[in-house]
Structures are given as C-alpha cells and as structure tokens.
Amino acid sequence: MSDTEKQEAFVINDRRVTVEDQETAPAADAQPAPDPETAQEQIPNAEQDAGQDPAHVCGMPTLPEPTFSTFVFSLFSSCLVHLGEVPNPESKSVCFDLAMAKHTIDTLAMLKEKTAGNLDAEEARLVDGLLYELRMKYVMRKP
Numbered sequence: 001m002s003d004t005e006k007q008e009a010f011v012i013n014d015r016r017v018t019v020e021d022q023e024t025a026p027a028a029d030a031q032p033a034p035d036p037e038t039a040q041e042q043i044p045n046a047e048q049d050a051g052q053d054p055a056h057v058c059g060m061p062t063l064p065e066p067t068f069s070t071f072v073f074s075l076f077s078s079c080l081v082h083l084g085e086v087p088n089p090e091s092k093s094v095c096f097d098l099a100m101a102k103h104t105i106d107t108l109a110m111l112k113e114k115t116a117g118n119l120d121a122e123e124a125r126l127v128d129g130l131l132y133e134l135r136m137k138y139v140m141r142k143p
Contacts, residue, residue: 068115068123072108076130079104083137098142105134 064070080086082101087094112127119127 068119069126072111072123072127072130075104075108075111076134079108079134080137083134083141085137096141098138101134101138101141105131105138108134 077086079101081088081095082097082104084094084096108127108131112131115123115127
C-alpha cells in the first residue's frame with residue numbers, strides 16, 4: 001500500500017461545537033431535566049441500606065467497629081511494617097523505613113498526650129504498652 005492510499009483512508013472529522021452551534025441547536029446528548037418527584041425515587045434510601053454492612057455490599061469482609069483501640073492497633077500495625085517486622089500486606093515484601101516508623105511512633109505519642117484524662121484505664125494501658133514495644137523495636141533497628 002502506498003503512502004497516498006494510507007492518507008486517503010485516514011479521515012479526521014471535526015466534532016467540536018462552537019458557541020453559535022450551541023445557541024441554535026439543542027445538544028445531541030442533552031437530556032430533559034428530571035422531574036423532582038421522579039428524581040427523589042431514584043436516590044437510594046438510607047433507611048433501606050442501614051441494615052446492610054457497607055463492606056458486604058462491596059464484597060469485602062466485615063470491618064471491625066471503629067474504636068480508639070482499633071485505630072491505635074492500625075497505627076501499631078503500620079509501624080511494624082515500616083520497621084520490617086511484618087511484610088507489607090499489599091506487596092508481600094518486607095520494607096524498612098525508619099523515618100516512617102519514627103513518624104508513626106511520634107503520632108501515637110501525640111495521641112497519648114492529647115487524649116490524656118479522656119481514656120479509660122484499659123485504653124491508656126494499651127497505648128502505653130504499644131508505644132513501649134514500638135520504641136524498643138525502633139531502638140533495636142536504629143543503626
């Protein structure tokens with residue numbers, strides 16, 4: 001096939017719309033405005049979905065109830081990943097990032113300071129214990 005035959009087979013159509021086109025003709029993809037009463041019926045009812053766990057709707061496992069303890073354990077787990085104690089759950093590889101580990105430890109220490117007097121005895125012991133463990137692991141890993 002020659003170059004001229006290739007050029008003839010390739011056609012460019014300009015489908016841009018100008019201001020004059022918009023003023024004189026209705027848009028091809030324009031849809032009539034929805035009826036407010038009909039639109040209200042299309043919105044999912046929060047009361048109907050209230051009994052369903054959002055994780056099950058998306059096909060994911062049920063997530064634990066968000067509590068202070070689960071949040072602290074989440075930070076603890078991510079710090080263990082940064083310290084190379086456990087593999088990264090996404091990549092399954094062991095990473096080592098002391099700067100991120102220190103940042104997470106500092107975040108937990110800040111939470112302890114900001115929540116002082118507002119935690120029950122069990123939550124306070126949990127934060128103290130996790131901070132102690134992470135700090136010891138950090139010191140052992142630090143060169």
